[in-house]
Amino acid sequence: xxxEGQLVIEYLLVFGFSIIVLVLISxxxxxxxxxxxxxxxxRIGSLEGAVLDGLALYPDExxxxxxxxxxxxxxxxxxxxxxxxxxxxxxxxxxxxxxIQLHIHASAIPIPDENDRNILGERxxxxxxxxxxxxxxxxxxxxxxxxxAFSQNYVFTTSDVEWDI
Amino acid sequence: MDVKGYISVDFLLSTFIFMIVLVSVITIVExxxxxxxxxxxxxxxxxxxEMVAGIIESTYAAGEGHQMIINMPxxxxxxxxxxxxxxxxxxxxxxxxxxxxxxxxAFIYPRKIAGGKMGESEVIMFPKRTYIVTNxxxxxxxxxxxxKQVS
Numbered sequence: 487x488x489x490e491g492q493l494v495i496e497y498l499l500v501f502g503f504s505i506i507v508l509v510l511i512s513x514x515x516x517x518x519x520x521x522x523x524x525x526x527x528x529r530i531g532s533l534e535g536a537v538l539d540g541l542a543l544y545p546d547e548x549x550x551x552x553x554x555x556x557x558x559x560x561x562x563x564x565x566x567x568x569x570x571x572x573x574x575x576x577x578x579x580x581x582x583x584x585x586i587q588l589h590i591h592a593s594a595i596p597i598p599d600e601n602d603r604n605i606l607g608e609r610x611x612x613x614x615x616x617x618x619x620x621x622x623x624x625x626x627x628x629x630x631x632x633x634x635a636f637s638q639n640y641v642f643t644t645s646d647v648e649w650d651i
Numbered sequence: 652m653d654v655k656g657y658i659s660v661d662f663l664l665s666t667f668i669f670m671i672v673l674v675s676v677i678t679i680v681e682x683x684x685x686x687x688x689x690x691x692x693x694x695x696x697x698x699x700x701e702m703v704a705g706i707i708e709s710t711y712a713a714g715e716g717h718q719m720i721i722n723m724p725x726x727x728x729x730x731x732x733x734x735x736x737x738x739x740x741x742x743x744x745x746x747x748x749x750x751x752x753x754x755x756x757a758f759i760y761p762r763k764i765a766g767g768k769m770g771e772s773e774v775i776m777f778p779k780r781t782y783i784v785t786n787x788x789x790x791x792x793x794x795x796x797x798x799k800q801v802s
Contacts, residue, residue, distance in 0.1 A: 493660075501660075523678060530682045537690040541697045542755055549754035560756045562697060621682060 517639055521586070524618050524637050525570065531617025532567050532590050535610035539594070540565040544609075556602050563596040565606060568650050570614075581634070583641040588614060593650045607647030618642050688729050695727045696737065696755055700748040703739055703776065704757035707746070707796055710784045711762060715794060720801075721782045739776040741766070741798060763795035774798040 538544070542562050544552060552559055569591040578585040590610055597603055615632035619625045624636040635642040703721060710719045726734025727750050740747040744761040747754060765787075766774030776782060781802045789795050 519675065523675065526679045527682055530679075530686045534686045534689055537686075538693055541693045543693050543696055543753050544755075545752055546754060549756075553756075561758065617682060617686075621678065 520637050520639055523621060524586070524635075524640060524642060525572065525588075527617040527621035528588055528590075528614040528642070529567070529570055531614040532570065532592075532610045534617070535613030536565045536567050536592060538613075539563075539606045539609055552605070556605060558599065559597060559602050559605060561596075563594060565592060565594045565597075565610075567592050567610070578641055581636070581641045583636065583639055586640050586642050588642060588644045589648060590614060590644065591648045591650055595651055603649055604646065607649075610647050611644040615642060615644060691729045692727055692735065692750075693753075695724075695729065696748055696750050696753065699724060699727070699737065700739060700746050700755050700757045703741065704746045704759050706784055707741065707759055707798075710786050711760070711794065711796055713786065715786055715788055717786045719784045721776070721784060723776055723778050723780050723782070725779050737778060741774040741776065743772060763789065763793065764798065765789075765795050766798040776800075 539559070540563060542560050544560075549560075567590060571589040571591070573587045573589070575585040575587055577583075588611075590607075592607065592610060594603060594606055597606065612631060615628075615635040618635040618637065619628055619632045622635075622637040625632070627636045628634065633643065706719050706721055710717050723739070727737050728734040735750050737748055737750040740749075741764055743764055744759060746757045746759060748756075764772055764774060776798070780800055783799050783801050785797045785799070786794055787797050
């Protein structure tokens with residue numbers, strides 16, 4: 487009998503039950519995994535934005551603009567991401583997806599001016615949205631500012647960066 | 652029977668779960684890796700422009716006749732990846748670096764800059780070249796920084 491390969495009934499019951507539970511919660515798991523991936527991407531993107539803000543390296547057009555109006559942010563400074571939260575704003579009729587708004591918290595002690603901080607914040611938000619779009623390969627669905635960013639089941643927007651200090 | 656080779660259901664199941672976890676982790680690690688490369692590039696760019704600014708400030712501070720040599724790095728290098736070309740522009744009160752559409756700037760105290768044979772007030776520095784920075788006096792007795800390419 488041993489040669490025919492047998493499984494105990496308890497094993498089969500547990501295995502069968504596990505499969506049923508897995509099927510039932512699979513959609514929720516997939517959605518949760520997708521949201522986790524998006525938040526991880528947003529975290530990586532916002533860090534990239536903070537690094538470029540901190541090292542004061544900007545694209546041509548922005549650099550020329552800051553050179554005229556915001557010279558302080560052309561100096562290297564310490565820009566840190568302190569926290570990323572999100573709000574689930576429910577199903578969005580236009581996009582037919584669940585809308586998530588990201589709230590990124592940062593600190594930039596050497597930059598006290600609100601206008602300068604807004605510029606730094608916009609770059610942080612831009613890179614967060616960009617990374618989400620790249621992560622889900624949905625760049626073609628959005629605009630040049632990646633606003634909003636899409637995944638399969640979610641649409642992401644960002645609120646103004648909140649400055650801790 | 653043993654020679655036919657068997658794999659248990661447990662092993663298949665655990666391998667399947669492991670593969671799912673691995674795919675998620677790889678996606679996150681890949682994103683993080685790209686971010687680290689960008690940060691490394693940006694830090695290199697900032698280091699180059701600050702190095703040039705530091706040498707010019709030191710040469711000026713050391714007084715007339717002081718000379719320093721700048722060996723410009725080959726490229727904005729990132730470990731394991733081909734380096735990016737860059738250009739450094741030295742102006743009266745600022746040093747600019749341009750790398751593939753990205754710009755950075757280091758501030759220096761305003762002073763006269765003279766470079767090349769014609770004594771231009773903007774000096775453009777290129778990768779892999781060597782420059783001599785000298786503190787000299789102009790005809791009116793004011794200090795100026797001369798930047799000449801030697802190789």
